[in-house]
Amino acid sequence: MNDLEGLWDNLLSRDPERIRRQWRDLSAEERQAILDHLARMVSEEGWLPMQRVSAQAALDAIETHKPPGDTGP
DSSP: OOHHHHHHHHHTSSOHHHHHHHHHTSOHHHHHHHHHHHHHHHHSTTSOHHHHHHHHHHHHHHHHHSOTTOOOO
């Protein structure tokens, strides 16, 4: 498994702790790119229902991981 495949396996795992662990290892630039991609997965056509569910689970886990008052990626 390459690093990119592992990154997305973790982020789309639906396991909040696994998602958060991966999130902590990302730079601010990587975080923003991933947030943008996950938002597209949830909102745009062309994604399978299970992909949408996984993307939303990642967004939920990331949002609950942010410290209070943090509005950034």
